[in-house]
């Protein structure tokens with residue numbers, strides 16, 4: 001009855017709020033012992049998906065099993081196998097850290113001395129001992145997240161759902177959270193985490209599903225995903241906006257990929273696999289007498305992954321497959337509907353993302 | 363139970379497939395989970411004692427206000443009004459307090475911690491039952507203060523300590539049962555303030571159109587019909603008899619039966635609505 005090698009198996013999950021399909025046919029398959037990243041912008045349906053997998057929300061269609069147990073038919077069994085750390089702290093604000101952990105210990109069947117020992121261990125492990133008796137009101141975002149995670153670990157669940165575990169954390173706290181997640185996996189836990197940051201998914205996850213508008217638009221390893229947009233992305237700012245068309249043509253001739261242009265901002269963005277090719281681009285532009293006001297070379301952002309995946313004419317073919325690497329990179333038609341997708345993607349992603357990268361090609 | 367026994371020194375996690383899993387919760391666990399939740403409720407009260415203002419101030423204000431306002435008019439003088447009005451205020455105050463249960467539950471449910479409760483392998487009823495159980499403290503406070511105020515103002519109940527204690531207990535039990543109604547509204551309502559609005563709209567006529575403050579035969583006959591079937595009237599009568607003479611009459615039976623019916627209907631409704639809520 002229980003399958004040992006799949007921690008999560010979901011087929012065609014659908015959740016509709018009113019007329020809005022928040023999750024629109026999501027398939028997921030998570031191998032036991034792995035870290036699985038669900039990557040997508042705000043409103044993509046990540047939280048809704050997790051809530052359905054964690055028995056918090058009933059799917060309108062589709063099915064899901066956790067270690068072979070159906071979330072709809074055996075929710076009580078599933079709840080014994082999972083730990084959930086929500087996007088918004090799911091601990092009690094009026095209680096202290098110790099009181100929170102002891103409450104959840106009791107609810108997990110630990111009483112008296114055993115509950116005290118377990119919560120003390122967790123407080124220590126998560127570096128919360130000093131603040132243990134203070135009211136949570138005074139806790140920083142990072143402390144709250146750590147307490148939240150500690151509370152999810154009381155029963156040592158074999159599967160952990162972490163919904164945007166580092167959103168809103170400063171870089172140092174984020175690195176600590178990453179280390180904690182890695183430690184968890186080392187103890188044999190399976191982790192399904194959601195994130196808006198490609199880098200985070202890339203750092204932590206063995207496999208990544210990219211989700212947008214409630215659909216899985218690509219699935220694969222981090223390398224496969226990044227390959228779909230080139231290893232890096234080159235951004236060129238022109239002196240003269242009239243040069244945009246000519247410059248695009250020149251860049252395409254050199255790199256074989258057409259750049260995304262934004263005439264208003266006099267800017268071109270194009271994925272490059274090999275940084276040394278940038279020299280060729282610059283030489284060709286000089287030869288064409290196109291002057292540059294600036295240039296930068298960056299790692300691909302979620303924006304670019306998205307642009308490549310959702311803006312690609314083959315996006316329906318990519319859905320749910322493992323060969324995201326085959327998606328034509330940067331092959332983006334400037335159709336109106338695609339443009340909308342892009343705007344949304346751009347405005348709701350990583351604060352560290354260069355916000356000017358994805359100016360829309362109207 | 364084996365999955366719940368943890369060994370913090372064990373370095374690795376038991377794989378999902380190797381765990382002994384239970385398919386449903388036992389009655390014993392239901393009680394333990396509810397008590398753990400009640401404990402949470404009590405800690406919250408300790409943290410925010412200002413939430414007890416209503417159960418401490420309302421009985422004081424109401425006993426003084428009603429007794430001196432209506433004492434002369436209804437019973438001739440304050441002393442002879444006390445045996446009538448103290449049970450009335452007791453019932454009214456404690457039942458009104460049970461509205462707060464629904465309102466607070468609504469506020470509480472909107473917090474993230476309820477998500478965690480739902481994701482835990484605990485009895486579904488525990489988060490609700492625990493919250494309602496913790497509110498018994500509020501009823502006890504309201505009951506004690508109302509009775510004490512009565513005694514201070516000269517109420518000398520003939521039922522003695524036992525009669526008064528039983529009367530108080532009966533009110534607390536009934537209020538707890540009624541709080542399931544408000545818990546249900548609390549779960550299905552959009553906001554805490556709408557629970558409050560709806561609940562008071564129901565409670566005002568129920569508590570005032572009863573025999574709590576006046577004698578039934580002073581009322582027009584059409585109103586007597588309603589007052590006599592009003593469950594609040596039965597509870598008030600039961601409390602008057604228990605406190606006044608220490609006698610257990612059929613009114614007590616009616617009150618307890620009514621409470622049982624309310625719980626039987628509204629507890630499952632509330633729990634189901636709670637589990638449905640996204």
Ligand SMILES: Nc1ncnc2c1ncn2[C@@H]1O[C@H](COP(=O)(O)OP(=O)(O)O)[C@@H](O)[C@H]1O
Nearest residue numbers: 017022040041042043044045046047048049640
């Ligand atoms: N309870 C709800 N009622 C109505 N709409 C909802 C609800 N929960 C989520 N949504 C909508 O569903 C979409 C997906 O939301 P969510 O799963 O929270 O996305 P994400 O976690 O990826 O940011 C959003 O458009 C959101 O507004």
Ligand SMILES: [Mg+2]
Nearest residue numbers: 046047048087
């Ligand atoms: Mg979310």
